[in-house]
Ligand SMILES: Nc1ncnc2c1ncn2[C@@H]1O[C@H](COP(=O)(O)OP(=O)(O)O)[C@@H](O)[C@H]1O
């Protein structure tokens with residue numbers, strides 16, 4: 001027979017004591033594991049939401065194009081898309097000034113353009129012609145994937161409605177004001193004047209209109225970093241560079257709403273996470289301390305109950321270190337059982353709670369995303385240690401019991 | 411070869427009052443002897459037994475085995491000495507409630523240092539033989555609670571004998587038993603003495619005188635051993 005036999009037999013005999021101690025540990029472990037697992041799930045959930053909104057923003061922005069226009073100051077907005085279209089222009093160098101500036105933070109993707117409503121004599125209809133060049137990169141920022149491509153000279157991009165009515169497709173050719181162009185791209189429907197617009201190389205457009213070096217708008221995309229009063233902020237940044245020669249208008253788009261939603265989601269996510277973390281940082285140590293006290297008391301009760309047994313074991317010749325080992329081994333087993341039980345319960349509860357969330361990330365990604373190996377390892381190593389610590393004093397008192405006193409008591 | 415007590419005294423203090431439980435008692439026991447210490451309840455018999463068995467340090471006097479003062483040993487060494495050389499039997503049996511009969515007997519083997527598989531098998535064989543000898547063969551795998559009091563005391567006796575001790579110290583082993591079972595236990599103790607084990611029995615059971623090789627009277631902490639000149643109080 002081995003000493004371990006005593007431990008196992010005692011546990012199976014006094015199941016309630018073992019069960020209560022293990023459950024106490026399990027509750028504490030379940031709390032910790034549950035909170036940590038939930039936080040993990042919450043992070044994944046928030047990240048997924050933000051990613052979905054990001055994706056949506058990208059899609060919408062792609063469809064809607066730019067949402068900020070920088071126009072010459074005198075340009076009458078009412079005339080902007082009117083018949084004779086605006087005459088006012090500004091130097092193309094404005095865009096370079098903006099791109100060189102370190103102060104312009106709230107907009108991105110600068111694209112200079114010269115736009116006019118013109119008659120298309122060959123087709124006998126009015127269209128909007130837009131001369132564009134590629135995105136002008138900001139000098140002091142990381143390069144971004146351009147939102148729009150330049151149109152090479154001699155090529156032409158065609159809006160949806162025009163392409164449909166004139167039966168145009170990429171690489172078909174057309175003649176405009178006596179020049180022939182090869183169709184470069186046909187745009188999907190956008191539901192605005194883009195559908196009756198053609199895009200050509202900026203220099204070519206300037207030449208056609210006799211406005212070399214001139215543009216009449218800079219298209220841009222506001223970034224997500226601006227505050228609520230974003231327009232004023234953009235205006236002040238732009239006018240710091242270009243003075244009062246320009247005006248800024250904002251085209252309200254769904255993209256802005258989504259961008260705001262994204263900001264809200266990620267901010268709310270971080271805030272909730274911080275709140276839960278703070279709460280957990282207080283609660284978990286308290287629960288663990290409580291468990292240690294309860295397990296300590298249960299161990300003490302166990303030692304009391306086993307006094308006659310301790311007496312006879314000592315009389316029979318067991319050393320006090322052997323008695324100590326019997327009680328510490330039991331405490332360790334309590335810890336292991338509590339750790340395993342608590343981990344399973346905590347993980348299960350966290351999974352159950354998450355399944356109630358809309359867009360539960362585990363549905364797509366599987367339960368594995370919630371599994372944190374370090375957490376399992378920590379729980380399995382630390383819990384028995386904690387349990388042994390809780391049982392330490394009672395075990396010492398058991399080992400110190402005087403057999404003569406115990407045996408004489410009866 | 412003898413277990414010797416010389417002028418041992420023990421005083422308890424309870425509620426500020428001193429109780430002299432053992433008064434310069436002397437006594438000696440050799441292997442193969444069966445000494446019965448008889449006396450009324452409260453005269454200090456249990457105290458004498460515990461002092462003799464290395465369970466309780468006396469206030470004065472010495473307890474020696476083969477001229478080794480057992481209270482000069484460390485607590486762990488004394489535990490080892492008990493495990494190897496002594497066997498105890500108590501009135502209350504003191505079986506471990508969650509172990510079966512065989513396991514209760516084998517508990518004594520936990521005190522021995524050697525834990526090789528061979529020695530474990532040895533201990534198990536000795537345990538089974540003792541269980542057989544005390545008529546408990548059918549009960550080997552029953553828990554203590556399922557046994558009669560007579561059977562429990564025989565399990566305790568088997569546990570005391572497992573390590574083949576040189577001395578058995580028995581404290582009122584018949585105190586909780588009916589007449590027949592009490593006599594059986596006394597008979598087994600006498601048998602042990604015949605086989606060479608020293609038996610120190612403390613009891614107020616008058617039948618002990620019939621089986622013991624020597625009877626020592628005890629009264630109010632004094633032990634009157636006619637065989638020992640210095641033992642007269
Ligand atoms: N732990 C103790 N504290 C105080 N007094 C004790 C203690 N143990 C025994 N006594 C007293 O010592 C005396 C001898 O006790 P004991 O050795 O148990 O006698 P016996 O076994 O002959 O009945 C009794 O008067 C008893 O009350």
Ligand SMILES: [Mg+2]
Pocket residue numbers: 455456457581582
């Ligand atoms: Mg007594």
